Amino acid sequence: MTLKALFLNCTLKKSPAVSNTQALIDLVAGLMEPMGVECETVRLVDYNIAYGTESDMGDGDEWPEIYAKIKDADILIPSMPVWMGVRSSLCQLMCERLDGSYRDLDPRTGQYPLYGKVVGVIVTGNEDGAHDCCATTLYNFTHYGCTVPPNADCYWVGDAGPGPSYIEAGQGHLYTNRTARFLASGTVWMANMIKANGPIGTNLIELTAEAQKVSTDTAPAG
Amino acid sequence: MTLKALFLNCTLKKSPAVSNTQALIDLVAGLMEPMGVECETVRLVDYNIAYGTESDMGDGDEWPEIYAKIKDADILIPSMPVWMGVRSSLCQLMCERLDGSYRDLDPRTGQYPLYGKVVGVIVTGNEDGAHDCCATTLYNFTHYGCTVPPNADCYWVGDAGPGPSYIEAGQGHLYTNRTARFLASGTVWMANMIKANGPIGTNLIELTAEAQKVSTDTAPAG
Amino acid sequence: MTLKALFLNCTLKKSPAVSNTQALIDLVAGLMEPMGVECETVRLVDYNIAYGTESDMGDGDEWPEIYAKIKDADILIPSMPVWMGVRSSLCQLMCERLDGSYRDLDPRTGQYPLYGKVVGVIVTGNEDGAHDCCATTLYNFTHYGCTVPPNADCYWVGDAGPGPSYIEAGQGHLYTNRTARFLASGTVWMANMIKANGPIGTNLIELTAEAQKVSTDTAPAG
Amino acid sequence: MTLKALFLNCTLKKSPAVSNTQALIDLVAGLMEPMGVECETVRLVDYNIAYGTESDMGDGDEWPEIYAKIKDADILIPSMPVWMGVRSSLCQLMCERLDGSYRDLDPRTGQYPLYGKVVGVIVTGNEDGAHDCCATTLYNFTHYGCTVPPNADCYWVGDAGPGPSYIEAGQGHLYTNRTARFLASGTVWMANMIKANGPIGTNLIELTAEAQKVSTDTAPAG
Numbered sequence: 039m040t041l042k043a044l045f046l047n048c049t050l051k052k053s054p055a056v057s058n059t060q061a062l063i064d065l066v067a068g069l070m071e072p073m074g075v076e077c078e079t080v081r082l083v084d085y086n087i088a089y090g091t092e093s094d095m096g097d098g099d100e101w102p103e104i105y106a107k108i109k110d111a112d113i114l115i116p117s118m119p120v121w122m123g124v125r126s127s128l129c130q131l132m133c134e135r136l137d138g139s140y141r142d143l144d145p146r147t148g149q150y151p152l153y154g155k156v157v158g159v160i161v162t163g164n165e166d167g168a169h170d171c172c173a174t175t176l177y178n179f180t181h182y183g184c185t186v187p188p189n190a191d192c193y194w195v196g197d198a199g200p201g202p203s204y205i206e207a208g209q210g211h212l213y214t215n216r217t218a219r220f221l222a223s224g225t226v227w228m229a230n231m232i233k234a235n236g237p238i239g240t241n242l243i244e245l246t247a248e249a250q251k252v253s254t255d256t257a258p259a260g
Numbered sequence: 261m262t263l264k265a266l267f268l269n270c271t272l273k274k275s276p277a278v279s280n281t282q283a284l285i286d287l288v289a290g291l292m293e294p295m296g297v298e299c300e301t302v303r304l305v306d307y308n309i310a311y312g313t314e315s316d317m318g319d320g321d322e323w324p325e326i327y328a329k330i331k332d333a334d335i336l337i338p339s340m341p342v343w344m345g346v347r348s349s350l351c352q353l354m355c356e357r358l359d360g361s362y363r364d365l366d367p368r369t370g371q372y373p374l375y376g377k378v379v380g381v382i383v384t385g386n387e388d389g390a391h392d393c394c395a396t397t398l399y400n401f402t403h404y405g406c407t408v409p410p411n412a413d414c415y416w417v418g419d420a421g422p423g424p425s426y427i428e429a430g431q432g433h434l435y436t437n438r439t440a441r442f443l444a445s446g447t448v449w450m451a452n453m454i455k456a457n458g459p460i461g462t463n464l465i466e467l468t469a470e471a472q473k474v475s476t477d478t479a480p481a482g
Numbered sequence: 483m484t485l486k487a488l489f490l491n492c493t494l495k496k497s498p499a500v501s502n503t504q505a506l507i508d509l510v511a512g513l514m515e516p517m518g519v520e521c522e523t524v525r526l527v528d529y530n531i532a533y534g535t536e537s538d539m540g541d542g543d544e545w546p547e548i549y550a551k552i553k554d555a556d557i558l559i560p561s562m563p564v565w566m567g568v569r570s571s572l573c574q575l576m577c578e579r580l581d582g583s584y585r586d587l588d589p590r591t592g593q594y595p596l597y598g599k600v601v602g603v604i605v606t607g608n609e610d611g612a613h614d615c616c617a618t619t620l621y622n623f624t625h626y627g628c629t630v631p632p633n634a635d636c637y638w639v640g641d642a643g644p645g646p647s648y649i650e651a652g653q654g655h656l657y658t659n660r661t662a663r664f665l666a667s668g669t670v671w672m673a674n675m676i677k678a679n680g681p682i683g684t685n686l687i688e689l690t691a692e693a694q695k696v697s698t699d700t701a702p703a704g
Numbered sequence: 705m706t707l708k709a710l711f712l713n714c715t716l717k718k719s720p721a722v723s724n725t726q727a728l729i730d731l732v733a734g735l736m737e738p739m740g741v742e743c744e745t746v747r748l749v750d751y752n753i754a755y756g757t758e759s760d761m762g763d764g765d766e767w768p769e770i771y772a773k774i775k776d777a778d779i780l781i782p783s784m785p786v787w788m789g790v791r792s793s794l795c796q797l798m799c800e801r802l803d804g805s806y807r808d809l810d811p812r813t814g815q816y817p818l819y820g821k822v823v824g825v826i827v828t829g830n831e832d833g834a835h836d837c838c839a840t841t842l843y844n845f846t847h848y849g850c851t852v853p854p855n856a857d858c859y860w861v862g863d864a865g866p867g868p869s870y871i872e873a874g875q876g877h878l879y880t881n882r883t884a885r886f887l888a889s890g891t892v893w894m895a896n897m898i899k900a901n902g903p904i905g906t907n908l909i910e911l912t913a914e915a916q917k918v919s920t921d922t923a924p925a926g
Binding site: 597613616617618620621622624625626627628629630631632633634635652654655656659660662663664667668671672675676678679682683684685686689690692693694696697698699700 | 819835838839840842843844846847848849850851852853854855856857874876877878881882884885886889890893894897898900901904905906907908911912914915916918919920921922
């Protein structure tokens with residue numbers, strides 16, 4: 039049983055500029071491949087991604103190509119730099135575009151297309167903000183249907199204030215090297231388990247119908 | 261195979277005052293029990309919990325009693341009100357005290373005592389801040405070893421600014437009733453699967469040893 | 483003494499699509515104008531803004547036009563929708579591009595070009611996340627040199643989960659109407675006071691020199 | 705004109721244990737005193753502070769003593785350690801207790817007792833989370849009536865993951881030493897200006913009455 043992992047690099051820098059986030063992706067992907075995982079990276083800034091919250095915004099929008107890769111993967115690793123303490127604009131853009139997946143439902147269970155996938159997260163920054171980036175992004179992906187295994191994040195940040203980035207700092211930081219291994223091990227274990235035991239049993243259509251019986255309003259199903 | 265769910269009510273109000281968070285806990289527990297889950301609630305404010313980051317701070321500290329219940333459960337549901345847009349002080353206190361679990365390791369795998377447990381989250385507030393409470397708390401619990409299944413949060417908040425609380429608003433909100441069911445179904449499915457297939461395979465001791473070989477510093481293992 | 487206020491609308495929707503955020507901007511601008519404030523709105527999605535962290539990324543980048551307006555204003559009101567609990571990608575992009583202002587210093591004081599300006603914030607969303615958007619964005623702008631007066635935020639969000647947006651909900655919500663007035667009054671009072679008493683006295687060059695005398699490292703000045 | 709600054713140390717450690725946050729407070733207070741500012745520190749964990757959201761919870765609650773000091777100060781500096789990426793439980797507790805100040809209004813203007821005060825923030829942590837602590841806490845205090853001047857935060861955090869704390873790391877970090885000076889200079893300049901030109905003109909009672917004329921609901925005034 040081969041797993042596919044998709045790393046979504048949300049750096050602000052177009053290819054072929056050096057990306058610190060890519061360096062940490064390469065570390066984690068290099069750990070996953072010997073576990074039998076096929077790894078691919080999409081660098082979002084190299085695509086023409088429209089602003090919006092639908093899966094296809096037309097007019098040269100290249101998000102559908104990325105969305106197809108997302109739907110095809112077993113493990114998703116949104117990977118991002120921190121800017122001003124917050125995940126990069128391209129990571130936010132990706133999360134906005136995934137809103138479209140809420141309207142792309144399994145006809146029997148109502149599950150969204152990311153149901154049953156496993157998510158982990160990679161963050162690089164000069165100094166601070168990794169926890170907020172990880173927490174927000176992992177949480178968003180659980181809304182889209184992903185599962186978060188234990189220790190599913192790996193990040194590098196330096197001391198307070200401006201300073202060297204991940205590559206310049208030498209890539210020798212033990213905490214980052216440990217959590218890279220925890221991330222790889224945890225996501226692969228969980229993806230294998232879900233693949234062997236799935237699909238996840240929650241039937242969103244039936245549960246919504248039950249909820250409607252005891253509710254006084256009629257919010258849309260999104 | 262019986263599962264145990266522990267709801268950690270982080271309301272600021274001591275018993276027997278009415279707690280909106282408890283009302284939402286009761287809804288979710290009432291959905292889990294017919295699935296064969298034994299449900300218990302701990303209301304933290306009724307205990308004398310010391311400030312600190314160890315599992316036992318001595319001097320009348322009643323956290324050890326709660327910590328024992330946490331270690332005994334399969335599903336953990338931290339449940340909290342929002343104050344000033346942030347999770348309640350008692351929820352933060354709980355997360356601080358769980359820091360002690362990092363020094364309470366399985367001798368073979370190095371896993372923390374919350375490894376293999378499943379986490380979901382309940383939030384009530386007048387108006388805003390649920391996403392931040394959910395994201396931060398779920399993320400913290402993945403650091404402690406828990407797994408987050410899809411749609412693992414249930415919350416109620418009203419319109420911008422002061423206004424009625426969950427009970428006063430009538431408890432008929434469809435979104436909250438739907439996500440209560442998603443939360444119950446998802447956590448129970450995942451806890452059953454992990455129980456049937458576990459323990460989680462990540463060996464933190466071995467992976468740390470591997471990381472040390474390629475690292476230039478020697479951060480503590482916490 | 484005439485003040486200029488610049489509203490930075492970070493909606494995802496291009497003109498002429500209806501923007502809920504614009505509706506709330508219009509309310510606040512309509513309150514400021516009778517106070518003698520000249521109000522202008524920039525809708526960022528209508529511009530071609532490059533990804534990056536410099537003030538001019540070349541190649542058709544239209545950020546310099548917006549940046550010139552920002553430097554010319556006395557009051558800045560970043561205004562944004564919430565998506566997935568987080569400020570919109572265009573708001574994050576704006577904050578990333580303002581990073582360039584750190585290299586655009588007053589030669590005598592080292593102050594950044596936003597020093598002495600006043601900031602407030604407007605947020606619209608279906609349900610949740612306003613606090614996080616406000617807090618993060620106001621804080622970022624204080625790093626860029628702005629002052630935040632009391633009650634400098636105005637937002638509208640509805641009940642938990644999907645539901646009507648600001649316009650559809652009727653624009654009659656008292657909390658939003660009150661805070662719109664607090665925001666207008668507070669930012670105008672503060673901008674007038676700073677204009678009458680300024681410039682702000684902090685000399686970043688001198689204070690950095692003093693700090694260097696007691697420091698052991700040599701972080702860049704950014 | 706003498707100013708009073710009150711540092712609110714939200715460490716988890718009772719006196720006389722060494723507090724990293726106190727070390728950074730001492731640095732900032734040492735910079736303010738030569739500017740003619742009278743500095744005092746309250747270490748909250750040494751007091752018996754009840755959970756709740758009123759200014760006096762009775763039953764041995766010692767918050768009223770702290771609240772009186774807060775109302776007497778010109779500059780407030782909430783100061784806190786980061787735990788699990790979030791401000792300490794004592795800082796959250798303080799913000800919860802200040803909710804009571806919303807019911808303690810100036811009879812003519814409706815302003816809360818913190819109106820006209822200036823706020824800055826100090827954060828220490830091993831590694832990450834300073835931005836979130838600063839943003840959230842400064843924002844909360846603007847709701848309570850405070851003004852945030854430019855560069856009103858000073859923090860120290862180290863590299864990703866566990867590691868030395870502020871004192872152990874040697875206190876020689878330039879970024880922290882610079883921003884300590886920016887924080888001291890900015891808060892004192894702003895407090896002097898507001899004292900010379902105040903009180904802040906916003907009349908919350910009149911503006912609420914105007915808002916009620918155009919609103920369809922009747923939210924409480926909190």
